[in-house]
Each structure stands twice: as structure tokens, then as C-alpha cells.
Amino acid sequence: MVRTVLSETPALPALFARATLSARGRGGDLPDTRLAREGVVADPAQLAGYARVCRFPLGDTLPVTFPHLLAFPLQVALMADRAFPLALPGLVHVRNRIEAVRSIGVGEALDLEVWAERFARHRGGATVDLRASVSAGGEEVWRGRSTYLARGAQAPEGAPDADVDVEVGVLDRIAAQWQVHDDAGRRYAKVSGDVNPIHLSGLTAKAFGFKRAIAHGMWVKARALAALSGRLPDAVDVDVAFRKPLLLPSTVLLATEQVEGGWDLAVRNASAGTEHLLGTVRARR
Amino acid sequence: MPAQFRKAAIVGGNRIPFARANGAYARAGNQDMLTATLDGLVARFGLQGQTVGEVAAGAVLKHSRDFNLTRESVLGSRLSAATPSYDVQQACGTGLETAVLVANKIALGQIECGIAGGVDTASDAPIAVNEDLRRMLISLGSAKTVQQRLKALSGIRPGQLLPEVPRNVEPRTGLSMGEHAAITAREWEIGREEQDQLALRSHQNLAAAYDRGFFDDLVTPFLGLTRDDNLRPDTSLEKLATLRPVFGAGESATMTAGNSTPLTDGASAVLLASDEWAAAHDLPVLAHLVDAQTAAVDHVHGGEGLLMAPVHAVPVLLARNGLTLQDFDFYEVHEAFASTVLATLRAWENPGYCKERLGLDTPLGPIDRSRLNVHGSSLATGHPFAATGGRIVATLAKTLSEAGPGKRGLISVCAAGGQGVVAVLES
Numbered sequence: 071m072v073r074t075v076l077s078e079t080p081a082l083p084a085l086f087a088r089a090t091l092s093a094r095g096r097g098g099d100l101p102d103t104r105l106a107r108e109g110v111v112a113d114p115a116q117l118a119g120y121a122r123v124c125r126f127p128l129g130d131t132l133p134v135t136f137p138h139l140l141a142f143p144l145q146v147a148l149m150a151d152r153a154f155p156l157a158l159p160g161l162v163h164v165r166n167r168i169e170a171v172r173s174i175g176v177g178e179a180l181d182l183e184v185w186a187e188r189f190a191r192h193r194g195g196a197t198v199d200l201r202a203s204v205s206a207g208g209e210e211v212w213r214g215r216s217t218y219l220a221r222g223a224q225a226p227e228g229a230p231d232a233d234v235d236v237e238v239g240v241l242d243r244i245a246a247q248w249q250v251h252d253d254a255g256r257r258y259a260k261v262s263g264d265v266n267p268i269h270l271s272g273l274t275a276k277a278f279g280f281k282r283a284i285a286h287g288m289w290v291k292a293r294a295l296a297a298l299s300g301r302l303p304d305a306v307d308v309d310v311a312f313r314k315p316l317l318l319p320s321t322v323l324l325a326t327e328q329v330e331g332g333w334d335l336a337v338r339n340a341s342a343g344t345e346h347l348l349g350t351v352r353a354r355r
Numbered sequence: 356m357p358a359q360f361r362k363a364a365i366v367g368g369n370r371i372p373f374a375r376a377n378g379a380y381a382r383a384g385n386q387d388m389l390t391a392t393l394d395g396l397v398a399r400f401g402l403q404g405q406t407v408g409e410v411a412a413g414a415v416l417k418h419s420r421d422f423n424l425t426r427e428s429v430l431g432s433r434l435s436a437a438t439p440s441y442d443v444q445q446a447c448g449t450g451l452e453t454a455v456l457v458a459n460k461i462a463l464g465q466i467e468c469g470i471a472g473g474v475d476t477a478s479d480a481p482i483a484v485n486e487d488l489r490r491m492l493i494s495l496g497s498a499k500t501v502q503q504r505l506k507a508l509s510g511i512r513p514g515q516l517l518p519e520v521p522r523n524v525e526p527r528t529g530l531s532m533g534e535h536a537a538i539t540a541r542e543w544e545i546g547r548e549e550q551d552q553l554a555l556r557s558h559q560n561l562a563a564a565y566d567r568g569f570f571d572d573l574v575t576p577f578l579g580l581t582r583d584d585n586l587r588p589d590t591s592l593e594k595l596a597t598l599r600p601v602f603g604a605g606e607s608a609t610m611t612a613g614n615s616t617p618l619t620d621g622a623s624a625v626l627l628a629s630d631e632w633a634a635a636h637d638l639p640v641l642a643h644l645v646d647a648q649t650a651a652v653d654h655v656h657g658g659e660g661l662l663m664a665p666v667h668a669v670p671v672l673l674a675r676n677g678l679t680l681q682d683f684d685f686y687e688v689h690e691a692f693a694s695t696v697l698a699t700l701r702a703w704e705n706p707g708y709c710k711e712r713l714g715l716d717t718p719l720g721p722i723d724r725s726r727l728n729v730h731g732s733s734l735a736t737g738h739p740f741a742a743t744g745g746r747i748v749a750t751l752a753k754t755l756s757e758a759g760p761g762k763r764g765l766i767s768v769c770a771a772g773g774q775g776v777v778a779v780l781e782s
Contacts, residue, residue: 244538245656247529297527301656326656333656 073104073183080147082263089150089158099189099226100198101153105144106183112136112176119261124292127299131173134306135292137180137212138168139262141202144184145216148200154186156198156220159278163287164197164234165217165311169354172211173304174204181205189225192232196225236311238334238348241325246297247340250285252319258289284315290347294335297324301333303353310335310349322346362643363458364633365780366468366626368749369396371577372584373621373737376477379580380620385414385421388577388622389428389474395575396470396624397433400638406435408466411453412624413443414474415740415771418481424474447691448649448770449473450623450744451778457627458644467632471748472624473741479620488515523618525771527655532662532771533692537603537610539660540694543701550614550693551595554734557690561731562588569730573749585617585737614693619737623745625752641752642764647778648672654773659712662695664775665767666702670713672777678763680719685726685754685764687747690733695769730754744768744776755782 117136118128126133149158174180181204188199197219204212217234255269267274268284275283291310295302316322321340326333332352338345371392374380380388389412397403412425421427426440445452450473457469483489488511495507524531530538540550564570565582574581590613600608602615626638633640650668652659665688673679680703688696702708703719710716730750733743747766755762762782769775 243658244528244530246527247534249529298656328656 071102071104073106075106075108076144076147079107079110080143082143082146083265085143085146085150086158086265086267089146092150092152093157093159096152096155096157098155100155100186101148101151103148103151103153104183104185105148106181107144108181109179110140110182111179112140114176116261117176123257123261124289125296126292130176132176133292134168134170134295134302134308135288137174137204138166138202138214138216138288140180141182141184141204141214142262142264144182145200145202148184148186155189156196156218156223161218161220163216163312164219165236165309166288166291167215168308169213170211170304170306170308171213171354174206174211178206188230190230190232191225192219192234195219195221196223196229197232197234234311236309236348236350238336238350239327239329241327241334241336243325243327244323245326246324248293248322248324250316250318250320250322252283254285254289254318255283258286262286262288264288280315280317282317284317287312287347290316290337291349294324294337294347294349295351298326298333298351302351305354306332307352307354308349310347312347313345316346360462361464361629362645363461363627364630364640365642365644365748365752366628366633366638367396367400367641368573368623368625368745368752369399370574370623370742370746370749371395371621372574372580372582373619373739373742374580374583375585375737376618376620378478378620379578379584380476381478383476383578383620384479385417385424385474385476385622386428386431388476388620389424389472390431391577392472392474392575392622392624393428393432393434393470396626398575399572400626401636403433404435406437408460408469409457410434410438410440410470410472411443411456412440412470412472412474413445413449413453413741415444415446415449416475416477416480417444425472444741445774445776446771447689447738447740447743448768448774448776449741450746451647451748451766451768451776452649452744454625454627454644454744454748455647455776455778458647461627461629468626468628470624470626472622472745473743474622475739475741476620477618477739482518485515485517485519487512491515525654525661528661531602533602533610533615535654535661536615536692536695537608539662539698540609540692541603541607542660543698545609545694545697545701547596547609548592549697550609551592553690553693553696554595554614555590555592557728557731557734558587558590560729561586561735564730569753573753583736585619586735610692610694614734616691616733616738619739621737621739621742623742623749625745625748639756641756642780642782645779645781646672646676647776648675649774649776651775652773659773660698661771661773662691662769663698663702664773665769665777666699666775667713668775668777669703669765669767670715670719672779673719676779678779680722682763683722683726683765684758684762685729685751686722687728687732687751687764687766689743689747689768690728691738691769693734696727699767748778748780751780752782755780758782
């Protein structure tokens with residue numbers, strides 16, 4: 071295993087460009103590589119912008135989804151590298167799991183480490199998990215697992231089956247209606263750094279096979295969690311499946327249901343009922 | 356501290372006729388209407404130049420320049436400038452809440468008299484600049500160098516020049532109050548016809564009250580209006596039945612502009628005092644404010660209707676006062692929507708709901724509907740949010756006083772944010 075500690079956060083626009091230019095001719099197994107950064111502190115301005123766009127209250131601890139933003143550039147760097155077997159453009163985020171061991175203070179120095187694992191077979195291609203581990207003072211405080219689907223790709227011989235579904239109970243009570251405007255992708259891109267062109271405009275999304283620009287899955291997840299602000303414990307597991315893309319603009323409905331140990335969530339299109347997100351939120355034991 | 360509490364007396368009230376938005380009061384602001392209403396009260400009870408204990412009032416839609424709305428209105432009124440004042444905001448519960456606050460200070464002996472009120476305008480609404488533009492302007496204001504200023508200005512986009520108009524939408528749910536009420540109406544299977552009937556009665560009762568002069572000492576004409584201009588004395592079930600539903604969807608949509616309150620402009624005020632102060636000033640005591648209760652429900656994730664909080668507040672109030680729901684001569688249930696009143700009554704009659712949601716072994720039971728909103732309510736008068744509580748308190752106090760001593764009335768007001776304020780008045 072090769073572990074590389076980066077001295078600064080890689081710039082995402084350059085990574086997306088490099089990944090797009092080197093998309094062809096990839097293959098093989100996942101690289102046995104880990105990328106790390108040490109002593110990362112959240113930028114207060116970025117945090118404030120993120121909180122506003124996702125509707126989290128701005129406070130002295132990080133929103134439970136925020137560490138994903140810190141680790142994401144490292145994950146993209148891993149995927150943009152030629153050694154990564156799948157082409158980054160066209161990868162679809164289909165599931166995201168977060169394990170928050172405890173709340174993280176805004177000023178805490180965080181050590182990040184990311185890697186790829188679990189190359190799996192999916193009926194529509196292959197999936198891979200991008201992992202992130204966040205530690206403070208040598209103690210792991212946050213773990214993330216983003217499952218991406220590469221349509222038409224093939225997992226290696228003997229790969230396990232993909233694991234992309236999240237089981238939820240009946241969700242028929244509407245907690246909120248969101249008008250998601252056509253600039254939702256650009257707004258989230260600005261605060262998250264995730265400038266993947268499929269989120270930015272109809273034109274750039276069309277180039278990658280989408281009818282219109284689509285909302286970031288992690289924004290939908292964050293906003294759903296923000297709707298439960300004040301009702302979640304600090305130590306919490308959040309597991310969501312991203313179903314059909316949320317095309318911009320859209321009106322969507324958030325459904326929530328309190329269950330044993332936490333909440334079940336769904337975000338669906340207001341008129342067609344198309345499922346965009348299904349998720350569970352559970353207190354860690 | 357006083358040895359014991361005394362119940363605050365309701366001496367009387369004053370309001371201006373309520374006007375449908377963008378009509379008779381389109382050019383009047385909150386401060387204009389509140390000042391005129393206070394002056395009407397001053398004239399009615401001979402308070403010129405006097406210092407009252409305090410004035411508590413508020414508005415739901417309030418411009419930021421009106422941060423001291425009540426104090427500024429008092430300064431512009433004929434009350435003594437030495438009258439302390441403060442603003443209250445509890446959405447549609449504001450008007451009743453101010454009466455409770457003033458009554459409580461009187462009950463504690465901290466003041467001898469006070470004025471409670473509320474005002475709202477949907478016409479002269481506080482339009483705000485676009486949120487992006489607002490943030491840009493703030494960073495421009497704090498910029499110290501030319502470069503910083505240019506950077507801030509570079510963020511301007513044409514779309515940001517569109518202002519933001521206040522919407523009647525719950526911030527956390529994104530649903531309008533009407534859409535929330537439509538969900539509750541569907542859950543409680545409230546029919547179209549019973550809503551229209553309730554609306555019709557509201558108009559008929561209000562018209563009859565005006566015709567017999569009931570409001571002569573409760574309302575002061577303003578800007579050419581002498582009656583609430585939403586009042587339709589000649590409406591009928593047939594006319595109401597022709598209106599298209601405006602909230603809800605499909606077959607189950609039953610809520611129309613006829614059985615929902617319109618956006619309205621108006622103001623109201625109530626004079627409260629100790630019995631001693633009223634006697635010393637040769638003023639009547641219409642009724643006493645006996646007790647009050649607030650409640651809130653989880654309308655976001657809790658599966659309870661946005662406007663159902665008064666349903667929860669009333670049993671607490673009844674229990675504390677050793678009363679049953681049937682121990683009242685009059686009921687004032689604010690008609691935010693006809694379906695809200697009907698869902699409230701149905702919930703109190705429902706054994707399962709009363710047990711599971713209210714923790715009651717037996718339901719509160721039905722009320723005598725002929726005692727409900729006997730002088731009309733918000734469907735007919737209109738509903739300038741913060742002014743509704745004062746309208747109801749003064750109307751009910753006079754109703755009780757007319758009926759004779761020892762009569763009792765219940766007030767129930769629902770409010771945005773899943774809140775409710777309820778109170779008991781006694782003559």
C-alpha cells in the first residue's frame with residue numbers, strides 16, 4: 071500500500087479537467103493507494119456558505135455532512151489519477167454512508183485519509199466505494215463511504231455484488247416541500263467545490279448524457295438532514311441511496327418518519343413521485 | 356409582591372374596519388393604522404394625555420424600520436408620551452398574547468391599566484431586496500479598499516434586482532398556510548358544504564351585529580370605511596358553492612376563497628385595567644380575563660396539523676380551571692379557514708384523538724354550535740394577522756357583558772409555526 075500525504079488540497083477544476091482528458095483506456099483493478107492530508111481546519115467562510123445553501127444552522131460544530139467536503143478533493147484526486155480503473159466523467163453517486171463518531175468542533179485540526187475499495191458487480195456496470203476517514207488527535211471521529219456506479223464498466227473476476235440499496239419503512243407523511251431552483255447546482259458547487267459539469271448547467275449536463283442539470287446528491291442529503299436539525303444525536307449513522315437524478319429545476323417533497331433509534335427519509339418529485347433519495351438516520355450505539 | 360392575584364378587567368376595545376388588501380387602506384402603513392386605532396380608544400375612554408401602564412402590540416408583517424412600532428405609534432397618538440410600550444410577535448396569536456401579557460401585569464399589580472393590540476397590512480408589505488443582493492450590499496458596506504468594493508460589485512447579477520415579497524409560507528415546510536390547512540381538512544374529512552355553511556353564518560352573524568349597532572362602540576371609521584369591506588351580507592350557499600377550490604388538489608380540494616380568510620389590512624386595541632382603576636375612572640368592566648394558555652405542535656415531523664395547537668391548549672386550560680368544554684356561554688374560534696374551526700371541533704369530539712394526542716380518557720365532546728362566533732369571525736371580517744386577537748377579545752367581552760353577569764366565553768386562536776393561544780373570559 072502506498073500512502074501519500076499531500077501538502078495542500080488539490081484544486082478540483084483542474085482534477086475534473088485532467089480526469090476528463092484521461093478518461094479513455096482505463097482498466098484493471100483498484101490501486102492500492104491512499105491519499106492523506108494532515109491538520110486540515112474548516113474554512114469559516116466556506117462553512118458559512120455551506121450552512122446557508124444546505125439550511126444547516128451555523129454554529130461551532132461541523133454539520134454531519136461537512137467532512138465529506140474536506141475529503142472529496144482527495145477522493146477526486148485518487149479517481150483522476152490514471153491508475154484508477156474507471157473514468158470519472160459519468161460516474162454516478164448511488165449511495166453515501168456517514169458514520170459520525172462524535173461532533174467535530176469548527177476549529178479542530180483534522181487528519182484525512184481516503185482510498186478506494188470494494189470494486190463490485192452491478193447489473194448496470196460496476197460500483198466502487200470511495201472511503202474517507204477523518205481523525206482528530208489520533209482518534210477517528212468520522213467515516214464516509216461513497217458508492218459510485220460506472221455504467222457499462224466491468225468489475226474484475228470474483229468481485230462481490232454491488233450493495234446500493236437502503237431499506238426504509240413506509241414514508242407517506244410530507245414534512246416539507248422544496249422548490250429546487252435551476253441554480254441549485256451552481257450554488258452548491260460554489261460552496262462545496264464540486265464543479266462536476268453535470269450539476270452546473272443544462273448545456274454541460276447534456277454533454278454527459280443528462281436531459282438537464284442535476285442536483286448534487288450530497289446537497290439533497292445535507293438538506294434532508296438539515297431539516298432534522300436539533301433532533302439528531304451527535305453520534306449518528308446516516309445511510310442514503312441516491313435513486314433517480316433530481317433534474318433542475320424541480321419541486322420535491324421530503325417525507326420523514328421517526329422510527330426505533332432514529333429517522334427514515336425520502337425525497338421524491340412532488341408531481342411524479344419519482345424517488346430521488348431514500349435514507350436512514352440512526353443513533354450510534 | 357402582591358398578596359394575591361386580581362383578575363384583569365376588560366374595559367372595552369376599538370378597531371378600525373378591516374379592509375381587504377390593496378383596497379381602502381392600500382396607502383396606510385402599520386403605524387398609521389395602529390396610531391388611528393389607539394386614538395379611537397383614547398377618544399372612547401377619555402385617555403387624552405394620560406399615561407397608561409403600558410401598551411403592548413405587534414404586527415406579523417413588519418418592516419425593519421418599524422422595530423419600535425408600538426412605541427412610535429404611542430408617540431404619535433394622544434396618549435402621554437410617558438406611556439411605555441413594546442412589540443410582541445407570535446404570528447396570528449399576537450393580538451391575544453398581548454392581551455394576556457397586559458392582563459398578567461395587571462393581575463400581579465405591576466400596572467393598573469394597559470392597552471393590548473395588534474396591526475397588520477398585507478398591502479404595505481415589507482418588500483426586501485433579493486438575498487444575494489442583500490449580502491453583496493453588506494459586503495460592499497464593509498469593504499475598505501477600492502478593490503474590495505469592486506469585488507463586491509462584481510457579484511451583481513440582473514436577476515438579483517427582483518425584490519423578495521413576503522410569502523405566506525411556513526419556512527420549514529415550504530407549504531402555505533392554506534396548503535397546510537388543506538392537509539388537515541383532508542385528514543379530518545371536512546366537507547365543502549359544511550365549510551361553506553360556516554362561512555355563510557360568519558357573514559350573516561357579522562352583518563346582523565352591524566345592523567343592530569353592536570359594533571358602534573367597538574369600531575371607529577377609518578379612511579372612508581365604516582364596516583369591514585370583506586363582509587358579504589347577501590352571500591348565499593349557492594354563491595359560495597360556485598367558487599373554485601384554491602388549496603389542496605383533486606377531488607378532495609374543498610377550500611375556496613369563500614371559506615378561507617382573505618389577506619386583510621387592519622388594527623385593533625383593547626383597554627384592560629384593574630377593577631379599582633376602572634371604577635376610579637368611571638369606566639365599565641365588560642368582563643375579566645380569567646386565564647390563558649399557549650401550546651405548540653410539531654407540524655414539521657410530528658404528524659400534527661399546523662393550525663391544531665389550540666386543540667392541545669384548551670384541555671390544559673380547562674383542567675386548570677376545573678371546567679369542561681360545555682361550561683361556556685360563547686365560543687370564539689378564530690376562522691383562519693372554515694375547515695380549521697371544523698377540524699378543531701371534530702378533534703375535541705374524537706375519542707381516539709383525545710386519548711392518543713391529548714392524553715384524555717374521555718373526549719372534550721361537542722359544543723352548542725349556536726354559541727360559536729355569534730357576532731361573526733375572521734371569514735367575514737377578514738384577518739389582519741396581529742389585529743385578530745384584539746378584535747376577538749373586545750367582541751367577546753361585550754358579548755358576555757350584554758348577556759349579563761356570570762357568563763363565560765372561550766377564545767381559541769391558531770398561529771403560524773404550529774402555535775396556539777387560548778383564553779377564558781368571564782362577565
